[in-house]
Amino acid sequence: GAGVSQSPSNKVTEKGKDVELRCDPISGHTALYWYRQRLGQGLEFLIYFQGNSAPDKSGLPSDRFSAERTGESVSTLTIQRTQQEDSAVYLCASSLRAYQPQHFGDGTRLSIL
Amino acid sequence: SQQGEEDPQALSIQEGENATMNCSYKTSINNLQWYRQNSGRGLVHLILIRSNEREKHSGRLRVTLDTSKKSSSLLITASRAADTASYFCATGKSNDYKLSFGAGTTVTVRA
Numbered sequence: 062g063a064g065v066s067q068s069p070s071n072k073v074t075e076k077g078k079d080v081e082l083r084c085d086p087i088s089g090h091t092a093l094y095w096y097r098q099r100l101g102q103g104l105e106f107l108i109y110f111q112g113n114s115a116p117d118k119s120g121l122p123s124d125r126f127s128a129e130r131t132g133e134s135v136s137t138l139t140i141q142r143t144q145q146e147d148s149a150v151y152l153c154a155s156s157l158r159a160y161q162p163q164h165f166g167d168g169t170r171l172s173i174l
Numbered sequence: 175s176q177q178g179e180e181d182p183q184a185l186s187i188q189e190g191e192n193a194t195m196n197c198s199y200k201t202s203i204n205n206l207q208w209y210r211q212n213s214g215r216g217l218v219h220l221i222l223i224r225s226n227e228r229e230k231h232s233g234r235l236r237v238t239l240d241t242s243k244k245s246s247s248l249l250i251t252a253s254r255a256a257d258t259a260s261y262f263c264a265t266g267k268s269n270d271y272k273l274s275f276g277a278g279t280t281v282t283v284r285a
Contacts, residue, residue, distance in 0.1 A: 065216070092271065103178075103262060103275040104217075111271070120272075152216055159271035162207060165216030 063087075067153050067166035075174050076145060082138045082169045086155030093130055094154045094163060095138050097122075104152065110136060111159055140171075148173045178206075178263040178276035186282045193250040195279040197263030198243075204268040206239055206246050211260045211278070220248075220261075253283045 066085040074080055086093050091112045096104040106120040110130040121127070125143075130136040140147055150170050154163035181196045197206070205224045209217040223230045223239045223246070230237045236249040250257055260280045264273040 094272075096275075101277075103277040104264075104273075106272050106274075109271060117272070154217075160204075160266065162219040162222055163217075163273070164219070165209075167214070167216045 065153055065155055065164050065166035067151075067169050069169055070167065071170045071172075073172045073174065074143060076143060078143055079139065079141045080143055080171065082140075082151050082153075082171070084136045084138070084153030084155075084166060086134070086136070086153070087164055089133075090155035090157055090164070091133050092156045092159050092161070092163075093136050094156075095128055095136070096152045096154065098150045098152055098168070100149075107138070107151075143171075143173045145173045147171060178265050178274060180261070180263055180276045180279040182279060183277070184280045184282070186284065187253055189253060189255055189283055189285050191253055193253050193257070193281050193283070195248050195261055195281070197246045197248070197276055199246075199263075199265045199274075200244065201265075201267070203241075203265045205266045206237075207264045207266065207273065208235075208237060208246075208248050209262045209264060209275075211262065213259075217262065250281070253281075255283050255285050257281060258283045 093110040095107040108128045109117040125141045128138045150168040152168040154165045156163045207222045208220040211217045234251045239246045260278040262278045264275045
């Protein structure tokens with residue numbers, strides 16, 4: 062597609078459930094990022110993928126969070142045993158390569174009841 | 175943690191006026207980028223300025239960078255209602271592909 066696509070756009074789930082968020086980057090972009098944005102705040106880095114290199118997971122807040130990417134295509138961010146503090150917008154971005162401007166999807170708004 | 179801090183947090187101006195917002199950061203950087211976020215949408219890249227540059231223009235946008243003061247400013251000239259959005263600065267370091275974002279400035283342009 063022309064831009065970064067994220068799904069679902071909204072997700073409401075009960076505390077303790079697992080959720081999976083999906084990101085389709087721009088075709089040809091080797092770098093992919095996940096961020097978390099709490100209401101009224103800036104972006105918090107979660108994880109970075111670059112080609113087939115090992116991902117940088119240094120921003121993941123706990124071991125309940127994990128992410129995968131197959132080659133240079135789709136990525137999924139999984140949150141296990143969700144907690145209310147996980148409520149936020151999860152944004153995905155891709156760039157042609159590292160250090161280039163990032164192109165963002167519209168995010169997944171996650172609400173934990 | 176957030177490296178950049180925008181000032182002011184919120185700004186309300188009349189259409190046609192200029193809007194200026196500032197960003198301060200703490201550590202040395204390779205580049206600084208400005209992004210815009212409309213309500214409920216993702217971020218859109220506006221402009222990138224490298225550490226060896228002092229000023230950059232793009233259409234109605236003017237960005238300055240003062241590395242000695244560790245600060246940057248974004249000026250939007252002749253503002254329009256469509257400029258209503260949150261604006262974020264993000265800093266990039268030489269050996270780190272991660273960007274550090276500030277909390278943003280919310281700009282409201284009144285018609």
